[in-house]
Amino acid sequence: MDSTSTTSTSNIVTRFLVISETHGMEFTQETKPLEYADVAIHCGDLTEGSNLKEFQSAIKLLAELPGPLKLVIAGNHDFTLDIQREYGDYGEIKQLFDEAASMGILLLDEGVHDISLKNGASLAVFASPFTPSFGDSRFQYSNNEGHHFAIDTGVDLVMTHGPPKGIMDYTADRQRAGCPRLFETIARTRPRVHCFGHIHEGWGAKVVTWRDDISENPSHFADIDNERSYVVEKLSTLSGSTFDTADIVEEKWKKLKNYSNQRYYKTSQCVSDDNPLEPGAQTLFVNAAIQGIEQEYPLHLPWLIDIELPKANQVKRQS
Secondary structure, X not given: OOOOOOEOOOEEEEEEEEEEOOOOOOOOOOOOXXXXXOEEEEOXXXXXXXXXXXXXXXXXXXXXXXXXXXXXXXXXXXXXXXXHHHOOOOHHHHHHHHHHHHHOEEEOOOEEEEEEOOXXXXXXXXXXXXXXXXXXXXOEEOOOOOOXXXXXXXXXXXXXXXXXXXXXXXXXXXXXXXXXXXXXXXXXHOOOEEEEOXXXXXXXXXXXXXXXXXXXXXXXXXXXXXXXXXXXXXHHHOXXXXXXXXXXXXXXXXXXXXXXXXXXXXXXXXXXXXXOOOXXXXXXXXXXXXXXXXXXXXXXXXXXXXXXXXXXXXXXXXO
16 A cells, blocks of 8 residues: 555544654664655754765665655754855755655755645644754754744644753753753644654653643743643653563563564554544654664664644645
């Protein structure tokens, strides 16, 4: 079957494969995702050292994913893309992506992109490679300067390199590394899905239910209805800890092995499911960083998500 999509009265079920933080790696025959997706998304850090060979590997990885469209943004490790943009010449790397467009691989600049998908759905996606700065790198900004994320109300999906503050953004030393300004914008615009990476140890997914009235200065403390929000999956439910009993460790290991055999973690948020996503009231957040941080778990699973999108040509977005 060419597509997994089905139609309802006004919406079309659309499948997304979401990855981030590949850092120049290539999938092996044992790890390559085999499931068809209407849209594959890469949330940045295609490379480790931003060299030509790594970009070639990244394009090869994307081209091998089954599906007609692959949307890509840069990350802070992909710094030559920003340097070349600054001097007005993308050079060989830009040429690589120009040629990759014929294979459905699109490197997105920051902003809103309206796309009519092959399955008949309409996708409004906001893309941004920018993250708060941890050092001297590109596509980053200081917290003092901030960054304006120009997300329109009615955007279906947001793909950024880094997380919003308070959502799957804990670092290994338990510091929140997400962007408060990004959270503020997401809380006000409430897209169906927000995908990101950057914080490897934050891998996971969570459905956030928003409070009816958003604060003047939105934060994860005040504007999330925690009683109606839930974690789909996160690393701590898959990897062992010093507090786990032997039975819990074994249960987690079986769970992780089962997902590894499937080559992805899947979640569906459609009207036919037990807990369908409520557009405008809920957002599915996905940290898709697949490069692990522990030797025992060197590769996190890609995410496979099903959501419903409006049919193409429907008027649904306001700036």
